[in-house]
Amino acid sequence: MVNVALDVMGGDLGVEEAVRGAALVSRESTSIFVFLVGDPEEISKALETVDYDPRRVQVMAADGFVAMDESARVVLERPDCSVMTAARLVREGRADAMVSSGNTGALVLAASHHLERLPGIRRAALAAVHPTERRHGPKGDPFALMLDVGATVTADADTLVGFAVMGSVYSSIISEIPSPSVALLSNGVESKKGTPAILEANQKLKKSQINFAGNVEGLDIPKGTVDVVVCDGFLGNVVLKMLEGVGEVFTELAKDASSRRLKWKIGLTMLSSGLRRLKRLTDWKMYGGAPVLGLSGVVIKAHGRSESRAIRNAIKVAAKAVDGKLIERIQHGVAEFNRSHEG
């Protein structure tokens, strides 16, 4: 049995949607147990409206939560808020993993507060998938992994190396790619292109046992040239938000075109099944959530606008990471790297 602590507070769509996601899991999977962490009254009310298996769901009271627009730092003043309580459950070993669709910064901070950084890992990272033209792995995933996308700002060479190792392990577990290709995001594919940290990380990764593809550049992000793209959190944040922005602009342009000319409206209608397919492809934010990697516990961030299905997916990803021994394998990967690098 995998025990998952679900922070049901603070998501954009409210407690009910998170509880509904957990209820789905309780009916679909006999090997996952979910703690519903948050306001007990709100949770009880939500549970009354859904169909769930009481053997695999338990309410865990928390005091308060962090809203989306609050500073992450308030978690330190609210030790019993939902995200801190979920993190504590993991630290205490009562839960194997935590999931939250609330404030990202608060999640990273709460997790970092309660869980230790893994030996050999300099900085924890937030990893997220982004849509790509090329498909990845045996399941043909239409997305690639990128990290860090916001847990750090700057990153030195050893931090980038840690990201590469963690991304490789995570991708191999979740996308089931035996040896995921990993690259550093840079301003040119040549190994002498990049910031000093990238140049040094490139040299170090060349000697590692991960499937290192060298540098990739901006063009390679939408194409999906590699399975895992490594960068500092500043760059990852800009890139990911830009992809979101491009998606929004295209949606608005299509709406505008549809309202402007009948011919365009009909054309768009004829394309609708294709556009839906494209929409699914770009709806990557719902693909089961973004892991915080590098801590001594499985931590999954679900998108703030997660509906019940997205919450369910995030819980399942968390359980898959636990079953796949994510933490042990990251530790092993880092130790392996350090051995080969010293040798």
Added chain:
Amino acid sequence: MVNVALDVMGGDLGVEEAVRGAALVSRESTSIFVFLVGDPEEISKALETVDYDPRRVQVMAADGFVAMDESARVVLERPDCSVMTAARLVREGRADAMVSSGNTGALVLAASHHLERLPGIRRAALAAVHPTERRHGPKGDPFALMLDVGATVTADADTLVGFAVMGSVYSSIISEIPSPSVALLSNGVESKKGTPAILEANQKLKKSQINFAGNVEGLDIPKGTVDVVVCDGFLGNVVLKMLEGVGEVFTELAKDASSRRLKWKIGLTMLSSGLRRLKRLTDWKMYGGAPVLGLSGVVIKAHGRSESRAIRNAIKVAAKAVDGKLIERIQHGVAEFNRSHEG
């Protein structure tokens, strides 16, 4: 009369296309004189095939050129190659501006070799336009300016401030926006978000006389929230190439959809006038070229795949920058900033 030194060698489409662009200018404008810099035989042969006004075109012999795939550094071993000769013409005052559609790195290096950096400017920058949803300025330009996109890798606070001042001046001349809005690209809109260099630049720009809008994030790039986006050359390179990649992926997906189902093919045909409009919008690389800013002369990079019209546009942009007193106004802007900042 504005004298423009056009490096006709090294573009992807060959000497003929560049010469044809200059020929167009010679017939359309009586106030621009173009030096055709490159292999005299090739130029003469190209001139025979086009209609031009000989009063405003002159061949200027150069010895060799830099190919697209060569290292920029070879310009130092080829002092008489086309891009170095064009830069020398500007240094000697025989030309007011130079234009090249060849190797970007070679252009930046040749220009930096022959032209001085302007007082108060720490680093020269390459600025480029990118397509945006929002339109800009009195002409309704469907693009915004971004700099640096590749002349530098890292940038300290004062370098970013210099980019902001230069971008503001260039945008006001070329897009005719009286007071262009300028922002720093960061991982959040709050002024405390960003790398140390961005935090410091944010504080300095707040006190400046340019129309500083604070930080923007990735989402704002395709939306076009501001007229000028400032970042270091590493980030600008990644962002710009990513936009190119997204465009390419969409084009391929549309082609694929068209070949897969008759209904989709018809739908795309009905949308074709709209798609052409979109294509024009995203065909930003042809908008007259990217300036190298911060040197004591007007330097314009035309896209490597420039056809004659794009070369013509780049020459006209160069002339417009000279007429608009780009160099003097950058110097004035920097002096102004330094005065207000000391005061």
